[in-house]
Amino acid sequence: MTPETSLLHALLAHRLAFVTREKLLEAAFAWADDEAESLLEALALPQPQARAVEAVAAALLDKYGGDAARALAATPVDAGAQRALLGLRLSSPLLKTLESMKPRAGGADERYRFGAEIGRGGLGRVVEALDSTLERDVAIKLVLPELPAVLQERFAREARLTAKLDHPNVVPVHDFGEIPAAQGRQLFLCMKRVRGRSLAEVIAQLARGDVEAARKWSRARLLGVLQDICLGVAYAHSKGIIHRDLKPSNVMIGDFGETLILDWGLAREGGDPPEAEPGMRTRLRAPKVGSSTLTMEGDVLGTPAYMPPEQANGRLNTMDARSDVFSLGAILFELLTFRPPYQAATSDDVLVLAQAGRVPPPSSIGKDIPPELDRICARATAGRREERYPTALALHHDLQQFLEGVAERDRKRAEANGWVKEALSLGARVRDLRHRIVKAREALTVMMEDIPRSAPIEKRRLLWASEEELEALRRERARGFSRAETLFTGALAADPGRADATEGRVELYLDRFLDAEAGRNPSEMAVQLSLLQQIDPAGLHRARLDAPGTLSIDAFDYGCDCLRPLAPGALRVEFSAEATIAWRDGAPVPGAALINKDRPIPAVLASCGAARLGHDANCPKRPVPGVRVSMARYVERDRRLVTDTETLLGTTPIRDVSLPPGSYLCRLTPPSAGGLAPTFLPVRIDRGAAWRQDVALYRAADIPAGFVQIPGGPFLADGGDVALVPRMARDLFFAPFHVTCAEYLAFVNDLFRTDPEEARRRAPRGPDRKLWLEGPKGFRLPAPGEDKSLDWKPEWPVFSISWFDATAFVAWKSCLEGRLYSLHHEEEYDKAARGVDGRYYAFGNHGEQSWFHSSHSYADMKSPMPVGTFPTDVSPYGVRDATGAMGSWCLNAPEIGSRDMRIIRGVGWWSNDDGHAIAQRFGGQPDLLRMGYGLRICWRPWRWAQAGATQVAGPARTVKPSRAPAGRRKRDRE
Structure with missing residues (x-):
């Protein structure tokens, strides 16, 4: 070569x-x-x-x-x-x-080496090119050859106007002239080649939910781009030039962050002659594929989706700098919502919207848009020019004020983030301490039972250490709450409306409310609920407090005759004097070692041959479908808990019925053909919890006359000033009233026939005298005037009897009727009297003295009254005088250290109510006599007594009836 x-x-x-x-x-x-x-x-x-x-x-x-x-x-x-x-x-x-x-020669056709087309507008197309003289890449806009002369002149005007705008946010013009073309000469405009993307492309990515675009293009950065546009437009306005076609597709974002305004083809200079306004002739430019923003030509110039109303209505000669301000506001709208201010099915419809000039608030479409930006957008896009920002710089200024506020808010938000993180950690600790305090309190209670006051100091130190540990946990919890509350409050002051701080603060006060609720402190509950309403207007706490629970009920019966009564005299029963048998989960546990929480019962021996005295685990159970279940919610009216309207839930089996939290009373009505008795079933629906219960139904013929069923299951016991304790009970039947004087008189006189001395020992008595009068055939009640202190009535509940007397009556009645009756355990009394919701009284939580019988029920009379005198004093199961009238001897001892004593529960006519009547608990020696102590009997349909010879230690004796009283025999025959 x-x-x-x-x-x-x-x-x-x-x-x-x-x-x-x-x-x-x-x-x-x-x-x-x-x-x-x-x-x-x-x-x-x-x-x-x-x-x-x-x-x-x-x-x-x-x-x-x-x-x-x-x-x-x-x-x-x-x-x-x-x-x-x-x-x-x-x-x-x-x-x-x-x-x-x-x-x-250096002509344009020689100097510029043209490349591929990179864009197309209404007046020309843009190609990339190389400036061979200066060795740099440029963009050249070539006028479309088919354009008429008037539009070619507009192209030339664009070149001249753009050349006047020497500003960093306006694309610089390098050259302008003509180059040879197939049809003669062709105008060209040489500009800086900007590599990047249009603002419209950025918005489209954000609208699609592009994660990387969202990370890169924060709202603050987008507003910064708009500020750059404002500066470029403001400079143009200072030169007397208005753009008239501002929109995201006419803004280029360079690869290095530069913002440049493009396409000044519709721009107008202040000295230009007026434009003719012959009417509303329009011609649409061909849009890009998928675009809904068209540039219209004729009397309506620009893009309808971003036009001010004066432009959309063809009043071109009225347009000024404020017209561009409207378009800047329209761009702001799209930066906030990712859609133009006006959208419609057709371009004509968009134009109609633009002519009306009503731009909706961005917050009505977009998310998390501050009110300040709503106000800025509303002013920029006002329909009347006089109400808009006077200049683009004024709009820029308000955006800057907002961004500076955002910077301060971001600083505060970062500070608040640290506070919330610490507060949430403290809140979790506070909730954990709540559970630890409960466990520590329970452990301390056990320790106090184990370590008497007379214990050596070494053991007392252990007790003191536990007390100090509990107090330390309480102090730590109080400090944690206070600190967390302060942090949440500070975080909300620094960053109002943040959800995590609001929710965390609500959790704190909700925990306080639950504390008050568990402690049964209504006034504190009201305080905490009021605070929750103040700090949580959105009602987050209500969703927690009102979270529904579910109810499921199955019914079954027994396919055996284990409850058939024995013949009179076939059953003999003895009660031991000392309580030695543990009672757990509603039943005795013979042979179990006693522990501190036990409330033991005495051994009860039943001699009945081969007879079975109740069901056991081997008895066959049969599902009972089709039991009708209706339900009513307990509501407080006039300070009493009463059932609201009863509704039908369906028939068994009932499955997962959603119910609001609360206390309810269900009525179970079996099909009449089976001979099964209906029963009441109180249930407690806790927040978000499930109550599932299998209910045993019993044949009406097997149930002692008048007794009411207490279905087994969970309940809340031992209320009062301490938190309620969940307990479990087994099925039980309760006599609806206390044993009356008439019933007890029949027992005493039956004894008198065979053993007058025994009858004298069992008759009601005071410390120094007999209360009933003895005659040759037995005892009788004093007639009016014979007893100066009391006017005796047969319908009164019997009183002034010992625990031994009460168990002797039970043994006599068991022998008489062939059923194993008993005194109730105090936990059984708890459930029978208050149901499952832990109420203070059988009728609710307010101790109105006129609703039950106590020493304050009558101002001018202090005397026993006939059973059932107070119809309001009835438990959910139908037990009457469940709160007052008479204290009842219980079967159990108070604790293992006092096994020779017995418990008395309830308020007697002789007693004062301390505000927690059912929870009142007294202990006494079993031979104690009080005017306010009587008895109530129960019947357990399950095998619980020990079978064997009736020989037990202690003063308890077997009492065998001589014969059934005439009245009783008549009732049995009926």
Whole structure:
């Protein structure tokens, strides 16, 4: 290859923009030392480019008959490159050829090397190009050749106007002129080549939920872009130029963050002559695929989705800087909502919306938009120009004020984040301490029972240490609450409305409310609920407090005759004097070692031959479907808990019925054909909890006459000033009233027939006298006037009897009727009297003295009253006088350290109510006599007594009836 051919290849590569001038000269400098080498190879072009150069060179050589020197001389050369090459140490023939070459003329068609189209507008298309003179990439806008002269003039005006705008946010104009074209000359505008994306593309990514775009383009950054646009527009306004087509697609975001306003084709300068307004003729520019924003031409110029009303209505001569401000506000709207202010099915519909000029608040469409931005957008897009920002700089100023406020809010938010994190940790600790305090309190209670006051100081120290530990936990919890509450309050002051701080604070006060609720402190509950309502207007706490629970009920019966009563006299029963048997989960546990929490009962021996005195685990159970279950909720009216309207839940089995938290009373009514008795079932629906219960139904013929069923299951016991304790009970039947004087008189007189001395020991008595009068055939009640202190009535509950007397009556009645009756355990009394919801009284939580019989029920009379005198004093199961009238001897001892004593529960007519009547608990020796102590009997339908000979230690005796009283025999026959 000759040196001329080699240089020809290199110059053609430069002419085709495959290499820069610098690279050409660098290769030529090395090649000058050895012209025999291939300069084209030294340029190291890619194969496609090298083949293109060789093809053009071959065509030139062919044109000049293979004469490389002539072909080289005829090739235009860049003047700067020519001067540089002439300065190299080249061979003389080659230098002469270079000197003879003519530099390129420098016209636009020669200077700019056009590339691919990168955009198209209403007046022209934009192509990328290389400015070969300055060796830089540029963008060239070429006027569309088919445009009429008036629009070509608009193109020229765009070039002149843009050239006047020397501002960082306006695309710089490098050149303007004409280039040869197929149909003559074509106008062009050379501008800076901006690599990046349009603002419209950024918004489209955000609207699609692009995670990377959302991370990169925060709201603050988008508002910063809008501020840059404001500055560029404000500069244009200072030069008397308005853009009239501002929109996201006319804003370019460079790869290095620069913001540039494009397409000034519709711009107007203040000195331009008025535009004609002949009517509403419009022509739509061809939109980009998928675009709903069209630039319209004719009397309506611009893009309807971003137009101020004066522009949309064709009043072009009224447009001024405030018209651009409207479009800036429209861009702000889209930056906040990711959609234009006006959207409709067709462009005509969009134009109608623009003509009306009513832009909705961005917050009505977008999320988490502050009111300040709503106000800024509303002012910028006001329908009347006079109500808009007067200048783009004024809009910029308000955006800056907002962003500076955001910066301060961000600082406060970061500070609040730390506070909330610490407060949430403290809140979790406070809740954990609540459970630890409960356990520590329970452990301390056990320890206090184990360590009496007389214990050695070494043991007392252990007790003191436990007390101090409990107090330390309480102090830590109080400090944690106070600190967490302070942190949450500070966080909400610094960052109002943050959900985590609000929810955490609500959790704190909700924990306080639950404390008060567990402690049965209504006044504190009211305080905490009021605070919750103040700090939680959205009602988060209500969702927690009102979280529904579910109820499921199954019914079954027994397929055996274990409850059939024995013949009168076939059953003998004895009660031991000392309580030695543990009572757990509603039943005795013979043989178990006693522990502190036990409330033991005495041994009860039943002699009945091979008879079975109740069901056991081997008895067959049968499901009872179709039991009708109705339900009523307990509501407080006039300070009493009464049932509301009863509704039908369905028939058994009942499955997962959703119910609001509360206390309810269910009525179970079996099909009449089965002979099963209906029963009441109180249930307690806790927040988010499930109450599931299997209810045993019993044949009406098997149930002692008048007794009411207390279905087994969970309940709350031992209320009062301490937290309620969950307990478990088994099925039980309760006599509806206390044993009356008439019933007890029948027992005493039956004894009198065979053992007058025993009858005298069992008759009611005071410390120094008999209360009933003895005659030759037995005892009788004093007639009016015979007892100066009391006017005795047979319907009164019996009183002034000992525990031994009460168990003797039970043994007598058991023998008489062939059923194993008993005194109730105090836990059984608890459930029978208050149901399952832990109420203070049988009728509710308020101790109105006129609703039950106590020493304060009558101001002018202190006397027993007939059973059932107070109809309001009835338990959910139908037990009457459940709160007052008479204290009842219980079967059990108070604790294992006092196994020789017995418990009395309830308020007697002789007693005062301390506010927690059912929870009142008294202990006494079993031979104690009190005017307010009587008895009530129960019947357990399950096997609980020990079978065997009736011989037990202590003063208890077997009492066998001599015969059934006439009245009783008559009732049994009926």
